[in-house]
Amino acid sequence: MTRIVLAAAAVALAVTAVAAQSDPIAARKALMKKNGDEAKIAASMVKGEAPFDAAKVQTVFATFADSAAKAPALFPDNSKTGGDTAALPAIWENKADFDARLAKFGSAAKEAEGKVKDLDSLKATWGAFAKDNCGGCHEKYRAKKS
Numbered sequence: 001m002t003r004i005v006l007a008a009a010a011v012a013l014a015v016t017a018v019a020a021q022s023d024p025i026a027a028r029k030a031l032m033k034k035n036g037d038e039a040k041i042a043a044s045m046v047k048g049e050a051p052f053d054a055a056k057v058q059t060v061f062a063t064f065a066d067s068a069a070k071a072p073a074l075f076p077d078n079s080k081t082g083g084d085t086a087a088l089p090a091i092w093e094n095k096a097d098f099d100a101r102l103a104k105f106g107s108a109a110k111e112a113e114g115k116v117k118d119l120d121s122l123k124a125t126w127g128a129f130a131k132d133n134c135g136g137c138h139e140k141y142r143a144k145k146s
Contacts, residue, residue, distance in 0.1 A: 025083030028074035031067050038063045039134065045119065046126045052119040061113035064133075068106030072099050086143040098141055105133040 038060040044050040045057070075091055075098070091098045112129055116122045 023083070024074045024076055024079040025085050025087075028071065028079075028087070029083070029085075031070060031074065034063060035067050035134075039130065042122065042126055043130075046123050052122065054117065057116050057122055058113055061109045061116070064109035065106045065113065068102045068109060071102050086145070088141050088143055091141045094140075098137075101133075101137045101141075105137070108133050 041050070041056055042060045045052050075087065075095075077092065079085070080087070080089060080092055108129055112125050116125050
């Protein structure tokens with residue numbers, strides 16, 4: 001199972017690298033959409049709308065860690081505008097902070113992946129993880145949806 005996940009991640013990384021060069025805005029939007037889809041899976045378990053599934057939770061956090069590694073390359077200077085981007089100029093004005101937040105997101109995802117073993121540990125981890133990592137970055141660096 002681990003080999004399959006690693007192989008899929010390698011293929012996804014290669015595809016993301018090619019896509020990032022041709023259209024970084026589309027690539028980052030796809031990456032963030034995938035993160036959102038994964039977050040919904042974990043949130044539905046926390047809310048009791050879906051049963052706890054350890055394999056799915058591991059995939060959620062592995063996806064987040066993978067996204068954190070890929071994301072910095074998806075914000076080159078030439079992608080500040082266009083493509084219906086929700087990325088705020090603050091990303092490029094505070095690039096060091098933005099990149100540090102992505103690194104923290106990746107580290108926190110790896111840590112959570114290792115410690116979430118059941119529904120109780122997911123519930124204990126999820127709220128702070130989502131608020132500190134997803135919410136904190138979205139509040140500062142993503143345009144509000146109307």
